[in-house]
Amino acid sequence: MRIAVDAMGGDHAPQAIVEGILMAEKEFSDVEFLLYGDEKQINPLLGDKVNQTNIKVIHTDEKITSDDEPVRAIRSKKTASMVLAARAVKEGEADALFSAGNTGALLTAGLLIIGRIKGIDRPGLMPVLPVIGKDDQQFVFMDVGANADSKPENIHQFGILGSYYAKFVLGIENPRVALLNNGSEAGKGSELSKKAYELLEGDDSLHYIGNIEARELLTGDADVIVTDGFTGNAVLKTIEGTALSLMKLMKSSIMNGSAKAKIGGLMVKGALSEVKDIMDYSKHGGAVLFGLRAPVVKTHGSADKTAVFYTIKQIRKILASSVIDDLVHHFEIQKENE
């Protein structure tokens, strides 16, 4: 399998990206990496690996920055590292696209260059999130912002997409799909969520378990949680913000406390960093722009080499599964039955 890497995307690019790729290259001998970016910066980081056959550097001077307006950047910066990487996937030279760069631009590149699976109207951005307190349990949540507005039909498709991912990539036999809503009872919700509820409930291919409230999001009661892109974006950022604020508060409470609290703080350092680790969902991989003809995976702009490594591990798992082909098949059959 071949992964096209936007080596210039992200706050610590290309260093963190290349170092992460080197970690992954050691572990996964079946992956070939195509690194798009400035060879003057990348080659020194590769060191003696520069001539290895499983790592290829494709030079370009141009890159997309976090300040670039997405659509304009993708259209005008035709030789940007992200654009070239996306084009490699489109042309079959690579099987998946990885970037830590401008999210909006990556979404645009995915949609305009790689393209949607036939039958999917709106791909969604889908992170894999940890279930708090249950070590090896994860769930997927979408859409966290590929779309600013979603229709009931889009949310229904997010349920199908998430369900396929949970089954074929996470290995969950019969994934429980839930709709994020403002009450747990059927009949609750906005006009949008009520209509989405009906579509999800009417789809026999899904193991739909009904509404879930945001309070229960991290408890593991569902394997796939779907909502519109605006709400999903707000909810994901609220999780991040709340966790960050609380960890900060905890630290400052300990540091500004008594001498006893400070010593105690040192003694619970392990526990604190365990909590931080669990919330650091970069270890669970990146967010997949799902619904495209190939996996496009985004990790945090601030990603370090470890986050890059885990995201490559995730992409490898997606490619090793048949999930994209299965989805293509699902929507072909649906089309035939219409």
Added chain:
Amino acid sequence: MRIAVDAMGGDHAPQAIVEGILMAEKEFSDVEFLLYGDEKQINPLLGDKVNQTNIKVIHTDEKITSDDEPVRAIRSKKTASMVLAARAVKEGEADALFSAGNTGALLTAGLLIIGRIKGIDRPGLMPVLPVIGKDDQQFVFMDVGANADSKPENIHQFGILGSYYAKFVLGIENPRVALLNNGSEAGKGSELSKKAYELLEGDDSLHYIGNIEARELLTGDADVIVTDGFTGNAVLKTIEGTALSLMKLMKSSIMNGSAKAKIGGLMVKGALSEVKDIMDYSKHGGAVLFGLRAPVVKTHGSADKTAVFYTIKQIRKILASSVIDDLVHHFEIQKENE
């Protein structure tokens, strides 16, 4: 000032309610309490205060439960404690309504019995939230779920409502109003939030500072944060769920850790409970159903006597301010200018 109390609403009613009222009664000699509910249960809790002139018990056998369907309950249970309390406000026998009961029913009672301020289309539910890490700073956030669907005009009015509250009740001179959105730049967002942005920006009476992302919600960058009722509900519940999950995880990490971690855990207990205190926003008062002709304030169903006390303190502050009259005036003038 006279507060009508639904003594039968909430998980620990009437005990927690009556005990909280007794705490408040000691502190606030200028408040008269009208307790609606079962006198056989309430009187013994009042003990020797049963004959005090500042506490009056109005007996009723009927009450609304958390399982009741809101609109049906308000219409059919005409002598329920919540309904009688709302009616007392409507008829001028009390100045404000307090309940820890069924939120939907309270919203309905507020709308149908007490009624909206003229010119306000949709009242919103507005909690006062803590700014993490800044002890005495608070902000208001609305709508957290009085409405399942909001229009741009509603969100604009939430900005006006929140601004008045922040100024006249929280004492913030020139409250900064922000719109919760999926990006910080102008021009971002859903169709709804883009239109709300324009209305807020065009209102010279507001100190509008633009978009804020959910990640920055608890940082104190804005004094009033507005959004539609569906997103606000999801965001508030996400804060609660994330904080709860993290505190649990922290505890179990410490308890399942080494002996050292356990001892350390005892030593940081103070810091942990400080964090818990800050997140326990019942101490910041209840959520105000704001935009009605009188204050209607809801505290958590699980509220204990302390939460009841703080909510009464908040209601007293609202009544002592001129905020409702000022709002009535604001919308009268607006009407005249149209």
